[in-house]
Amino acid sequence: MKPASEGDEKQRAAAARQEPRDPVRKRSAQASPGRGLPEYGERHERVFQALTAAQEHHGGDAVHLEEISRAAGIPVEETRELLHELTQVHRLTTELAGSDRPDLGPRYETAPRL
Numbered sequence: 001m002k003p004a005s006e007g008d009e010k011q012r013a014a015a016a017r018q019e020p021r022d023p024v025r026k027r028s029a030q031a032s033p034g035r036g037l038p039e040y041g042e043r044h045e046r047v048f049q050a051l052t053a054a055q056e057h058h059g060g061d062a063v064h065l066e067e068i069s070r071a072a073g074i075p076v077e078e079t080r081e082l083l084h085e086l087t088q089v090h091r092l093t094t095e096l097a098g099s100d101r102p103d104l105g106p107r108y109e110t111a112p113r114l
Helices: 006-017 023-031 042-057 065-072 076-088
Strands: 093-096 107-110
Touching: 042 065, 042 076, 042 107, 065 076, 065 107, 076 093
Parallel strands: none
Antiparallel strands: 093 107
16 A cells, blocks of 8 residues: 555645635534534524524414514524524524425424433
8 A cells, every 4th residue: 555645635635725615504604613513502592592482373383484484573584594403503493395295395393301
């Protein structure tokens, strides 16, 4: 087996320094450069509270993005990113995709507590 050359090591180091391609991860890395994960902030809390209130209003059923966005007073695209972080990073919400016929887009609900 051939030992790694200095050029190979430099290429690997350069690849590791490249910015993430995922725009949410890129925004997350900018928000919290230490770990690359977004901290739970005031806007996350607004979205989570809006989701909780809307879900309660609907008898516990999952809620569409647009309704959460309106209730939080945050633009739809930013709300989508915040919900993604609440789902993937903070594990406080669950995304239900393809649950409507016809498909009306993803719905969200608070994550079940154990």
